Ligand code: HEC
Ligand code: HEC
Ligand code: HEC
Ligand code: HEC
Ligand code: HEC
């Protein structure tokens with residue numbers, strides 16, 4: 253009887269919670285509201301639609317948009333109307349609309365009838381981006397996670413939270429049941445008549461044994477996890493002598509990786525470009541665009557123009573005379589990816605012969621404001637890929653003959669790097 257009751261109220265609480273969450277969230281998404289907007293999506297929309305006339309923190313053709321939600325006291329209906337068609341709103345004689353219009357010299361803002369409520373929420377969320385500069389992660393801490401990944405701490409925190417929630421729910425259920433029982437006149441067994449929990453536990457040898465085994469297994473698991481992380485520098489992102497952004501160069505300006513890392517194709521090493529290569533462009537680019545600069549200062553906490561001055565100081569370039577002074581000092585880039593000396597890795601083998609993209613191993617470089625180590629570079633990582641990746645045999649004269657023989661011998665069509673000898677110790681170890 254009581255058992256049945258317990259299960260009923262438990263599931264009722266859960267369904268109630270779920271129903272509450274569902275109605276709550278769906279009612280929120282139905283209209284414009286900056287607090288439900290996604291600032292990242294908003295940033296992209298802002299760039300394509302609004303950036304021609306607006307900046308966040310400085311006036312341009314139109315006023316600066318940072319804080320505009322507060323300016324209009326969260327009147328999202330008004331903001332939506334303005335953004336969709338400001339001229340229509342002005343024509344109705346709306347005092348706030350007329351005021352902005354006149355203050356800005358009666359310039360006409362485009363109409364954006366096509367933007368959905370969600371789009372506008374996202375853009376408005378983006379206009380609330382604070383002027384703070386996230387600093388780069390502290391260099392090289394063991395066990396750091398790759399940016400964007402979920403760290404163990406977060407998972408643990410969530411687990412802890414769920415457990416707490418469960419305890420709370422059980423407590424409530426227990427209390428309700430007790431009250432219910434009392435109301436029905438059923439006698440509730442009191443605590444005193446029971447054995448204390450610890451005594452019951454100690455007396456139950458089977459339970460003690462199981463707990464000890466779990467404890468031992470648990471600590472062994474953590475010890476193993478800790479040890480296998482030693483020497484793995486995934487996520488390592490040192491502060492470089494010049495703040496050099498792959499996002500700007502390889503991403504926004506789409507400069508080919510091999511323009512700078514030209515030896516990746518033909519040799520073991522990829523190499524870091526010499527400063528002469530930088531000067532091919534930077535003789536004429538002494539300053540970044542105003543928008544890039546504002547973004548750098550606001551979002552990444554770097555003054556891009558100062559960084560270019562560091563480059564000039566290093567190569568001894570005098571902007572005023574447009575000539576080299578002859579005074580140079582080397583830039584000491586801090587090496588990020590580094591295999592131990594006893595392991596052999598060859599870029600051209602992977603890039604030119606195997607046709608593996610740089611990003612497969614180095615991650616989304618074109619999005620990295622600060623370069624970091626994306627892959628673990630462990631032996632297991634190399635081996636896994638050798639097991640899984642098929643060698644491109646077609647049109648590869650080097651392999652066609654071997655492939656013919658092997659496919660006859662084993663009847664295989666696809667050839668993995670492993671089958672080609674990619675698991676032999678001697679291939680990777682001297
Ligand atoms: C063609 C230029 C132009 C574009 C594109 C543009 N705006 Fe405007 N915006 C203006 C001007 C100019 C004003 C000032 C009012 C006026 O003169 O109409 C303004 C005013 C505003 C205001 C009121 C600001 C205040 O301080 O009261 C908001 C909000 C706004 N724009 C949002 C947007 C959004 C969001 C977008 C992109 C979806 C956008 N605007 C695209 C020119 C533009
Ligand atoms: C304009 C020149 C330039 C271009 C283009 C460029 N890089 Fe770089 N790269 C550099 C410089 C300079 C460094 C050293 C500074 C740093 O680590 O941020 C570097 C560092 C790196 C590193 C880390 C090296 C280490 O120390 O382990 C990797 C990996 C890398 N680049 C990959 C790429 C990939 C992949 C692309 C193409 C998507 C690319 N780079 C495009 C100039 C360039
Ligand atoms: C193919 C042309 C090209 C080459 C080569 C090049 N840059 Fe740039 N660089 C640019 C452009 C374009 C910008 C961005 C201008 C803008 O957004 O207004 C830029 C911006 C910068 C900036 C400011 C943004 C940032 O990344 O911090 C620095 C510093 C810089 N470059 C350093 C270097 C260094 C160091 C090298 C050599 C390793 C180099 N550049 C090679 C074209 C180049
Ligand atoms: C199969 C995986 C893989 C691919 C593909 C790959 N790299 Fe690497 N990269 C590595 C490893 C591993 C290292 C560390 C090498 C070492 O320490 O000897 C490295 C190191 C580097 C370095 C540091 C300098 C050096 O040569 O040690 C740069 C720069 C670099 N890679 C750029 C590139 C570029 C650019 C491409 C694409 C053209 C590319 N990589 C493709 C795995 C890869
Ligand atoms: C993204 C997948 C990938 C990763 C990661 C990778 N490799 Fe490879 N590797 C290949 C492929 C594919 C080939 C076959 C290339 C060819 O056609 O010879 C290859 C070939 C090789 C070869 C030549 C094998 C032979 O038979 O001659 C060596 C040595 C090698 N890899 C070392 C490494 C090392 C060391 C690492 C880790 C630091 C590594 N690779 C990581 C894909 C990968």
Ligand code: HEC
Nearest residue numbers: 483591592595629630631634635638674675676677679680
């Ligand atoms: C595809 C390339 C590759 C092959 C094949 C390979 N290794 Fe490794 N091995 C590596 C790399 C890379 C490291 C360095 C890993 C690191 O720094 O964490 C390594 C590290 C090691 C280490 C040092 C311990 C460690 O994990 O750091 C030992 C021991 C080792 N290898 C033995 C072997 C033996 C034995 C074989 C043959 C069965 C073999 N390796 C085959 C790439 C390879």
